[in-house]
Amino acid sequence: MRNQPDPAAVGTLLRHVLELLDGDVAAVYEEQGMAGYRPRFSPVVRALVAQGPLSVRDLAEAIGVTHSAASQTAAQMARAGLVTHTPDPLDARRRLVGLTAEARSLLPRIEAEWEATATAMAELDAELSMPLGELLAEVAQAVRRRPFRERLAATRRTA
Numbered sequence: 001m002r003n004q005p006d007p008a009a010v011g012t013l014l015r016h017v018l019e020l021l022d023g024d025v026a027a028v029y030e031e032q033g034m035a036g037y038r039p040r041f042s043p044v045v046r047a048l049v050a051q052g053p054l055s056v057r058d059l060a061e062a063i064g065v066t067h068s069a070a071s072q073t074a075a076q077m078a079r080a081g082l083v084t085h086t087p088d089p090l091d092a093r094r095r096l097v098g099l100t101a102e103a104r105s106l107l108p109r110i111e112a113e114w115e116a117t118a119t120a121m122a123e124l125d126a127e128l129s130m131p132l133g134e135l136l137a138e139v140a141q142a143v144r145r146r147p148f149r150e151r152l153a154a155t156r157r158t159a
Contacts, residue, residue: 025117032109036080040073042114045103048083053098055088077103 005012025039047062048054054062060070074097077083082103088094125131 025113028113028116032113034106034109037082037106037110038076039117041077041080041082042110044070044073044077044083044097045099045107045110046114048097048099049107053086053096055094055096059097082106 005016007013022039029035029037029039043063043065044059047059051058051062056071056074057067059074060067063070065073074083074085077097078085082100083097084100085095085097088096121132125133
């Protein structure tokens with residue numbers, strides 16, 4: 001039996017599940033000839049296809065991550081030749097993230113793998129007591145309502 005994270009170590013368990021899922025998706029991308037393409041790039045690609053070039057702030061909002069996470073992902077994608085950063089013609093202080101021709105050429109494969117991933121996730125969800133995405137969204141809402149930091153502070157006051 002493989003080592004499993006302690007269920008009480010929720011952060012470790014979440015990272016482990018993410019590594020399992022993303023690792024397999026990344027392996028499929030590599031098998032499909034997209035070795036430099038990472039699973040975390042797909043939400044960015046989908047947002048840029050739907051909305052066109054976006055500032056990092058708008059990109060972060062579109063994909064539901066922090067500004068820092070969107071900036072880091074865009075930088076990784078730029079190094080992989082998938083996005084460019086160009087000055088915003090309406091505000092020279094901002095830079096827009098846009099897809100390169102190389103990224104656009106990969107779109108049919110990216111979209112096919114996105115669909116396959118969604119289908120595989122639906123199959124996995126059928127084995128769970130509730131769909132993983134719904135559970136994680138519920139957790140995120142609960143932590144937004146009352147941050148974990150507040151919950152930790154409350155346990156220190158009662159101990």
